[in-house]
Amino acid sequence: MTAIATETQVLLIEDNPADAELTMDALRESHLENRVLWLKDGAQAIDHLFGEEAATHIQRIKLILLDLQLPRVNGLEVLRRIRNETQTRRLPVVILTSSQEESDVIRAYDLGTNSYLVKPVDYDSFITIVKELGLYWMLLNKSPGESK
Amino acid sequence: MINIRQDGTIQDVNEAMVMATGMDRKQLIGQDFSSYFSDPEKARMGYQKVFADGFVKDYELQMRHRSGSLLNVLFNARIFHNEMGDVAGIIAVARDISERKRLERELNNLNESLEKRVTERTAELKAANEELEAFSYSVSHDLRAPLRAVDGFSRKVMLAYGDKLDQEGLRMLGVVRQNAVRMGKLIDDLLAFSRLGRREMHFVAVSMQDLAESSATDLIELEPERQINFSCEAIPPCQGDPAMLKEVWMNLLSNAIKFTRQKNPAEIHVGSRIEGEFAIYWIQDNGAGFDMAYADKLFGVFQRLHSQEEFEGSGVGLALSQRIIHRHHGRIWGESQIGQGATFSFTLPLQRLSPPPGDHP
Missing domain, CATH: 1.10.287 (Helix Hairpins)
Structure with missing residues (x-):
């Protein structure tokens, strides 16, 4: 069990490489950088979560950071799939997006997101938010089925 | 005018009827009257109604001219009696309403x-x-x-x-x-x-005094090193959306605090007066003021009357406030002289008015 525990992952679903890099910078500050798997669009995410070896992948995921505006399959659609499938429905999902639109917030919550964060434009605030969110969900939060 | 006997035949007509039908008077007399209408059935029904009720008023029919053209008329008719007092027929007067119909x-x-x-x-x-x-x-x-x-x-x-x-x-x-x-x-x-x-508006009774005072307290707390004298008279409540009106107070008061930065102490006073159906609220400061020549620019989006070095800001606060006040059917304006402080006033109806339709950006 310990082997699996150390390998738990943050799944980062983000199409913008600059945002992805900044997100990983921030997670580095929480010493989580080696546990991030970056998927560049919604279709890749669907493949990873519901394709071959999905069960192995899902077992390792401790947190999903999900952007909304994604090419091919958008973030809300990915969220819907995650909540509809038995094996993924309890995975913690945090929406991390530039959109402040109330309609996006409402739809994301209706589809069952665990949290919704608006990416700040300014670097320092962005780093602080992502660092704290990484620490909270990876270290403090207890998910179903965890021994501790 | 037309006189009709009880059996429905024409007893007599005047010149107007001759013109309306295009027939000679002699040709008309003795004929069934209903044959000169586009809807003879309706004409007969009107006729019977006169006998039943004693009269008809503004009974609408179309008369047919010999040439085929139609004339819209309203009939007023009543029965008439012979010398013995028996019903002898009806007398009907037509009024040409073609123009009205058109x-x-x-x-x-x-x-x-x-x-x-x-x-x-x-x-x-x-x-x-x-x-x-x-x-x-x-x-x-x-x-x-x-x-x-x-x-x-x-x-x-x-x-x-x-x-x-x-x-x-x-x-x-x-x-x-x-x-x-x-x-x-x-x-x-x-x-x-x-x-x-x-944004949808939620109208309720709003204590403007609470809004003004709590906004001022919050904003002044952010400036602990400054001396700001704030006072608020007893101002009346109004009908409006509290979240939106709070935004107006925050914008106007933070402007007052910003533009009095060079004054020690800064003086910021809130008051009101009632004019007819409206309350006028005002915020007065002793700050930098502005040139009235540019007063019309105050409320434009991204319009600024001071340089970024002097006083920072995006130039949206007053535009936002104006939009909120307009959605409440009120007015907002500013008065000032350079270096003499500024007074911003806005009106709100004391009673609720419905928001204007199509109020969109």
């Missing part, structure tokens, strides 16, 4: 085309609104993401290569970052402004 048709056509145009315009407005929503959506997302990269990567350069840059290089990178953050703020403010038009 106007009615024209009005109907106009109404129909107006309705059609309203439907079309509503659809156009709806489309324009949806376009605008899509636009603000992409502004909020697509413009902010590259800005974050500008700021983030400038910061990364500072962190990773800061030791290789001299003072001037670091300063320039600092300018890049400041401007990225400022542009982010402008985008946020613009979005807030565009969202305001779409």
